[in-house]
Amino acid sequence: MSVADAGTAPAASPDTADARQRVADIPSGTGMRFLLLVAAVLATSTVIFTWAYLASPGRAQFFHDTIDTCDKRYPDMRMKAATTTEFLERQAPAEREWARCVVPAFQDEAAWVGVQLAAETGLAGVLYALHPWWLRRRRGLVTFDVDNPALAAELRRLCTDVGLDREPAWLLAPFSTGTGGLAFGTRRRRYVSLDAGLLTRWTTDRPAFRAVVLHELAHHRHGDAGRTYATIAVWWAFVAAAVVPYLLFLVHPWLLTRPLSWSPASLVMDWGLKLRVLVALAILTVAVYLIRNAVLRVRETYADAAAAAAAGPDSALARVLGAHREPAVPAWRAPLRTHPTVAQRLAVVADPAGLARTGGWEMFAAGLTGALLAVNLGNLVPNLFAPSVLTGDALICLPVVALLVGLLTIAVWHATARPGPRPWLRRWSLPVALVAGFVAGTPLSLVMSAIGYPLVNWAQPVSLGLLLAGALTVTGYLLSASRSLPDPSGRARRAVLVTAVVAVFPWFLIWFGARGTGMDTALIIGDRPVPGGDIGWYAALAHWTRLLYVPLTELENDSFILPGLALLWAVPAVLSGVWRRRPRPSGPAPIRWAFAVGVGAVAGLAVIGFGIAEPFLARELLPVAIRRTPANVTVDSPPFYAYVAENTYLSAAVVAQGVAAAVTAARSTRLRPSLALLASATTGTVAILGMFAFWTTARCLNVAGNPVRRCRPPWVPPSELSGVYLHPVLIRGVVVAVPATLIGAGLAAWHRRVRGGRAGVARHTARARRPRSAVATTVALGVVFVLVVSAAVVRIPAVYRAWVPADLTGPKCLTGTWVELDHRVDRDFGAAGKARFAGSGAVQTFGADGTAVLDYGSGVTESARLNGHRVQIAFLGHVTTRYRATDERIDYRDVSASGGYAVGVDGRVVGTYPLGTSFTPDQYTCINGYLHENGPGYQILLKRRRG
């Protein structure tokens, strides 16, 4: 080996800077994976701290007392409802109020967990801050004050070459015969340690010296040191602050309550639970270690690529790596390594594009850590926001979706950039692996392992199927965007990533809340129409046009869905420059925005045509008696003609959205998912605006047989049109459009193959190149976007109520007007016996001024069977009283009545009496829209009347 020329190092050139930037522009997603890992570990800590809370004597007592009190106060919560009505009117309000009642207990628990978590995080911070000291001490590193001017200049130049804004503190491993280096330190204080053996290379083989130093500096350039040592610090803090105390609790469950009462029997107590938790902790440990190492291997390849780019053509990195005599490592040990193999490193040095690599295992690991984060946090967070379950779930789901969709976006971009062998398998295995990881991570979470959740739970195929379908759909969208959008600077990728997160979040939120509850299989068909239920086709129409899938109704009530979906086509439209006049003839096929809008508009007009024809058809097919609207229609009335006709129109709109999506997908080649969504949204919007034609035609023809014929459009407030009709139709349309897009694209591919493929594509592309007005297309897109988003905006008040239920209980809640839904009272008829009477319909009004009125209006009847006879009591008139309410009781005074009641037996009046003027005090529970009164021998459920 010869002594190298001691001349100056080469200066950084523009080419070097460009090459370095190209490496930096290839996304790795490792930052997100580090973050996911840290978050999963901290989430697991919260479970352990919760257990510690429940083992702490004083805290546990308060917690259990609060829960017991609430259990006693709301017994209906535990009484399973037999019917939907019972659930909605009894159990659900009780559950909600119980959840509100127990909030102080969970807040206390959360405060405890928060303090512990803060202590753990603080410990992690201390460990992180101390890691430079620890490494210096353990490795015997000394400060390297470079007194050789040439070497000092060389090191400064290398920092510039790699793009570091300031020089790190140089350290020396003074007795290390190795030829490597080490990067560590915090963002504010960076260190690079050089082996003494490496420093001899500065004299004997300067290019090799530069290659290694550039590699270490590149770690700092990429921010690897902070992330790596922060992850390690969090892990050790988790071990010290959570795992070790928890293991102590396993050995001695009464450590805090009876520290001196340990016996060997404690070890085997609850051994099944302990075993499951230990297995979960062991798997978590292994998973964290393997995932951390996998991420580190990626960071090493980035540092190699950056070092090679910084050194330019003179880089000796390949030579240095090639000289390594790498011992053969068994395949099972490969995941344990913190560095890639020499062959992998050399491949990236030769071609930095090889950095674009995310495999199935990485996605599996991401899904697994995502599940650990979500499920473990799900134990704590939602309880804090009761009764708004959505708020707690959203706080969990947002970071999980952001990280998982972010990683999926990067993985899809990688798969598109470097297709490799069997590209379709590589691409589509990504979402499958992600979902598989999530499914695997669920039982491995500490919460699930503690409750004995089975490792493989096949009882939720619908949940898993929906999750997989969602992941595949998102992947299809991302693949299309990555292939179709120009992305020289990564701007498109970042925009699409954010868009995908915004679009996926509300869907995942609903899925997360519904998973495993049985709600995800709740499919309800519409009620039988009255009149006309005996006409087979008419009844079937009523059934299927009012098909109700419960999670879908949740989506229809969510204001975040539509803006997210609109962004899925609006953002690509902006990124692709929809306003530009013409694509170049030699360039790729144009993105057919105008075609999608056109197809959507035509499909919408077809729905309007159907809407105009529908009243004519109804007049021919149904007699007027069936078409007539019944008198006294209420919310609970069975469906009648006008209702069925409207549902039929809306269903036609949904079907048309699917057809428009299929046609658009079949006739396009680029950005098909975005175009199909645009076509679907356009169809839905045109169809809903066209409802006026449908309504007006029905009025002009007087299909419902009203006494007065009014041949003019009805007045429908824009907020109602938008919120009640447009919003649900667009969401149902999307659900139909996704499979329709797949069918359309599949049929088109099959058709092209059968018809000789290329000719068809050429014709199709030639048509697509015909000039269209870019301005008109842009305006059309803008109009559809505004209408779609406005449909979501008008839903915000309703959505707000769902997310942040009004905190209305006690006397404050009582004020207002209430309708008796169910009135049950035991009445004593002396020798004839007792009977329980049931009725409904009376109206109770509690004024803020302390007056209350019980109003029977034009008559309220209650009835019972007594000794084989039907006994009815009809009340008329009203009762006025003063009231005073505490949190649980209403007292009445100054009662005055006007009216009376009649008692009938088997339809014959046996007596009439004036209304009574003595009221017994009520025990009551008031929860927002529901009021429950009860006392000796009676209970009344009331619902708040609007207005």
Add this chain to the structure above:
Amino acid sequence: MDETGETNETAETGETNETAETLARRLGRVLVERAAPAEAVMFGPVSRAFLRDPDRASATRQRSAAGPLGFDDAGETVELLTPALLKASVEVTTYLAEQHVTGATDGDVLAALTVAQRARVREIVERALRREGIAAERAALLADAVVGGDRQAEE
């Protein structure tokens, strides 16, 4: 601060040790520059670390910077002579103190030695190098390079 980067203490108690240490370091630099010039660039911090804890030199010799964010040199090592030469210089310094050789505080201490003393120094260096695992033939060559070269220059 002298050329080795070490502060000269004047306290009565530490003066003797300090002088011996300074002499050993100065001698060590001469030995390193002659036998292993590639290592001269880091002589200052290496010698300070060695003299602070000579035992650590042996304990950490084979350790490279593998681990998270290390370069991973795949176990590739180079031979470091500085620690062995520093050990030799300490022994030589002790010998010179016994011989009351004190006149070489400003430069090459070896220049002031007699032929016999020089031969003895050569022997000490060779023995020290062999104790550090350097092969006999190479140790002899290095000892010649360190001491013999100087002798040739004198002749």
